[in-house]
């Protein structure tokens with residue numbers, strides 16, 4: 340059968356990896372897909388041919404719209420990243436009747452509803468496995484492998500750069516900026532690394548996971564997002580002392596009141612498998628009613644791990660190219676006319692346990708004042724650590740773990756504790772999840 344022609348937008352870290360994997364494993368891929376898959380047209384502003392397999396027979400342009408408008412191209416692979424012109428290119432490809440594969444989480448999280456509606460109307464596929472957790476086939480696992488289940492919650496380490504930074508801070512006491520620079524050099528970090536550190540990249544991915552887990556529309560603007568830049572070496576050490584690890588988690592959970600959608604640093608018991616996912620590795624833990632917990636682990640970024648997911652999508656699209664659009668796997672796992680309108684919960688209504696750290700004057704009655712406020716708001720304490728005052732300082736660090744409580748009550752407690760004369764500065768608050 341005639342090979343499928345691919346138009347590749349981008350020949351950078353992921354584009355180059357995709358090109359090389361397609362060339363290196365061409366025979367094996369054709370045996371799986373039922374026909375060959377070859378890149379015939381590529382768009383790149385800059386590329387290094389010495390890092391790529393043979394470019395013979397590939398037209399190269401610096402104008403991505405030429406690829407999207409090429410009548411010979413069957414599938415457009417968008418690996419440029421960012422919102423624009425990626426959105427315009429993908430919509431143009433769909434308008435031209437081409438199938439699309441993308442690794443662009445920002446694009447899907449923000450514009451996915453519009454893109455899938457356009458694709459549905461045109462009867463073309465848009466595949467995005469590489470958009471979440473790089474090489475881990477988590478989209479396929481949730482959308483197809485777990486299709487029998489009612490999913491209860493999903494919690495994931497879905498940003499490799501952030502996990503690398505937290506791991507190096509814990510293990511080697513390395514400087515934040517130094518570790519970030521290494522992640523950038525290795526091609527893991529986003530073009531704007533604040534996306535990694537402040538949780539925006541993880542929020543993009545969580546938006547997609549929530550949608551396919553619960554059949555809700557993509558709602559990036561409703562994700563509560565808190566980054567890791569304020570985590571101190573002391574918090575990392577106190578968490579360890581209490582038997583926890585700090586991980587930057589994306590969490591989405593189905594509750595009676597709606598869907599929780601949140602990204603924040605989280606203390607998790609050190610004995611959980613996911614607490615031991617270190618470095619740039621990603622992991623996603625899914626709790627579902629029939630199968631119970633399942634954990635998916637692997638490389639969440641990097642050239643060939645991400646290419647692995649892109650090429651798997653190309654194989655999928657190739658296999659069903661001729662299938663009737665109504666008989667294909669729906670883009671967001673649930674049939675478009677069967678999406679749920681469950682609301683996303685406001686953060687104030689989310690229930691979780693907490694780690695609190697504060698600096699208190701070392702004098703009688705302080706602990707009673709703090710615990711009094713927590714008691715009045717119905718917040719139950721699970722553990723308290725009080726440390727020696729650092730040499731020559733009048734304040735002592737107090738660390739507390741609480742039982743689960745609504746975020747709104749904790750906000751109020753922190754407001755009241757911070758105005759106590761005996762408490763100096765801000766209260767550090769990290770959320771705790773037992774993931775059991």
Ligand code: HSE
Pocket residue numbers: 470472473497498499500501527528529535540639640641
């Ligand atoms: N910047 C992302 C990460 C790349 O570090 O995980 C993969 O999406």
